[in-house]
Amino acid sequence: MNNFQLVETLAKVISEMENNRKKVGNFLKETNELAELTVDNDITETKLLHAVEPSELDGLKIAGIDGGLVKKSFHGIDLMLLRAVGVIYDYTDGKLNVEYYPEAIPSPIPRAINDPLDDLGFELNSNIERQITEITTAIEVLEKYEPDLLLLNGSVIPHYTFVPEKGSFVHVNYENMINAYNKLFETIKNKKTILAGVIEDSRGTRFCEILNKALNINFDPNLPPEFKIVLNQTKDTNLLAYALNHRQRTLIFPYSSETESHPMLRNFSVAKQILTFYLRTAEFDRPLRIDFLGDKGTVDVANRIASILLSLASHSSYGTPSVIVEADQRAKLSEDDLEMFYHDILNKTGNIESLLEQRRNQRPFRAK
DSSP: OOHHHHHHHHHHHHHHHHHHHHHHHHHHHHHTTTOOOOOOSSOOSSOSEEEOOOOOOTTOEEEEEEEEEEEEEBSSOEEEEEEEEEEEEEEETTEEEEEEESOSSOOOEEEEESSOOOHHHHHHHHHHHHHHHHHHHHHHHHHHHOOSEEEEESOSSOOOOOOOOTTSHHHHHHHHHHHHHHHHHHHHHTSSOEEEEEETTOOOOHHHHHHHHHHHHHSOTTOOHHHHHHHHSOOHHHHHHHHOOTTEEEOOEESOSOTTTOTTGGGOTTGGGEEEEEEOOSTTSOOEEEEEEGGGOSHHHHHHHHHHHHHHOOBTTBOSOHHHHHHHHHHOOOHHHHHHHHHHHHHHHOSOGGGSBOGGGOOSOOOO
């Protein structure tokens, strides 16, 4: 088979799978009002899809948190810059007042690791440090402003499944990250604030797994066989792009059905209160995944979060809430920032061995 035939075959397979996703999505739309789901540990509501209306924002205080990171390995040292920003929207008397914490564009936090890690360790440690910075900022924003809704850019728990080796430098930071999240959960217990995380490009499959289970219990057993194939080979947002209408959310479901054995949830006493739903905030954009802490309720809290997010996403083709977009823009760091940091150190140390570029970045001959 030549390349042209291979591409043609792949395109056909991809198109067929997409058509099958669309069929399943349309089926869910058509049967949503007819089917009553059996509630259990995973299926918490009797309908798959729920309509939501935008909320009035007057009188609300909403905070968004995001962090930025740039990093680079040199011959004998690893360098990184970190920054986290809180954006606080305060809707008072029909007006929007915006505040920033610790400031509009904070100076980046420099880090230097003198005992260089391997590539995997450096990547893991960098992301752990970024999350510690973000969650520390979230706690400080929570204590200073006590917003009605605190939004993280990403989940409300860390996303790692790989635990660093005990006794290692990275494991110490890993434990610091776990402690930071636990402090956030503990602090929020005594506040009115609802905690939620917005995941823009989720690759989760949990909704499809739950739907697969629901089809076995609540729907006609003679459904077309491609329905099962779709649910076993599709990420949630790919299916829900067809099933969810604008201003609809899915049912709420637990982040995991196995909290005690889940590699990350088992670190948190609030594990069973970490819940998820999907929401379509924009007519021409894919659904967002929303993870939230259900310490203050379940269905009523999910509806409140969804209503506020609808009001914060005013663009018809981009569904991310504006407070998160603003935090992202403020926290973002560039390679130029890291280059300035590197040259500041170089000017003080001279051209020492540890600060030499790695060979892979210095090759005299590069393929065009």
